[in-house]
Amino acid sequence: MDFFKEMEDRIPKGKVRTRFAPSPTGYMHVGNLRTALYTWLIARRNGGTFILRIEDTDQGRLVEGAVDVIYKTMAECGLDHDEGPDVGGPVGPYVQSQRRELFGKYARLLVEKGGAYYCFCQKDEEEAEHDEEIGKQVKKHVCACRDLPLSEALARAEAGEPCVIRQRIPHEGTTTFHDASFGDITVENKELEDQVLLKSDGLPTYNFANVVDDHLMGITHVVRGSEYLSSAPKYNLLYQSFGWEVPTYVHCSPVMRDAQHKMSKRHGDPSYEDLIREGYLTEAVLNYVALLGWSPKGEMADREFFTLQELAEVFDISGISKSPAIFDIAKLRWMNAEYMKKLSPEAFYAKAEPVLRTCIHDPSIDLRKVAALVQSRCEILSDLPARVDFIDRLPEYDPALYVHKKSKTTLENSLDSLQAALPVLQKLDNWTNEGLYEVLVALAGEKGVKNSVILWPLRVAVSGKESTPGGATELCALLGKQESLARIEAGIALLSGK
């Protein structure tokens, strides 16, 4: 049978099939990640198939190694695909540049069906116009090629005359596009342009490749950014001309940096990779991103924590929001902190150890103990160095740290406390958190002062910091007797003006 029939026969039927179709730019936007996630969730929720397709039809924008970034990110996030360039599948190839001939054939098929026509106009003037600020009324491309007799057009094209194939859009009437979250969108056909389907280099434009591939790959649900919403009605016409069924479209509003700007790499907004590099956990990022533009329904509406599996059980298209969402790094930090706290001590140590090793060089320090102290006090991994930097070396600090209003600790009684504590500690053999605490509380009792009058100055002396990953006794235990005593002596010297 003919080529087109064969292609039709390859299309799997009757199951939900979704696809993530990034163009390889070298990194994963937060918005892209969200799209990938929603797409994957729809497939998994419905026992469907998730496909990875690479859209590399723009020859000018190829980035070395970009596809690997995509594989790596998807794998890291647990968004496994069932079909794709690396794993194959029944409707491949899954890289658009490898489907070149196919698009040509479908474009010509469409010409025959009357839904498209050859256009021999040169592109220069149009392009030049686009460079100019788009502000005034933009004129649609209108030319005589549309009315060329098919035989003549075919002959010229065959003779090698440069040309593109454009979609033939009716001048009259309206087209209604249905989106699962935006509902029906109706536009006048006269607003629509005869867009280019097949470029003069023989490769398809995004809009054409999308429609053809989604159909040929049996895609049932398309999730994509709302920037494509306004070109969507043209898709209906395309599907109609081909006689194909329109899949369910779900457009998602952008992830914003602030009320008026999308997140953008160019303006320094973090990509997924950046966030991971900064010490966010993949699970936390996914969880946060899932909730940026989607929320669970009903009695689950106030739930915030979801594993990927849990999301796959409850995710529903109807929960997707229509309005743009601002990416709030403060909330991500909070969520990340929650994930860090939930980690087992071993799991946390595994993540923290490499970071701790770069900033704590004293071999006598037990990094496991440091990790245990710091686990509940850092929101992201990269907070770690600043929290533990005092361990290697006592920083210079302002004596004003010794003043504490709440416990009425002053410079004077801080000096007194340190001087009183020093001999007690020198005699102490049981140099553990418990041992230290016992002896120091006893000292406070003897002197008839609150525990904090003793412990506060001690903590300052030993850390030189305003805030630390533990109390005075914990820090002393960690640093060891010799180092602790040396720091206390230094504190006494500082306070006594020496």
Next chain:
RNA sequence: GGCCCGUUGGUCAAAAGGUUAAGACACCGCCCUUUCACGGCGGUAAUAUGGGUUCGAUUCCCGUACGGGUCACCA
């Protein structure tokens, strides 16, 4: 500028004609405490705006404002 879309506290958002308009982050306060943090408790704060429809509008309709998207042989 044309066309399309959106608008609940600072942020994410629930509530699909009748609610004291949830919850979370952030912020503030209190408590606990070996400072801060952690934890516990509490608080401030919202339906952009004007008209309709309705016994009743956050919810439905229209206008206005503001914001976003789009108007390429880029995706």
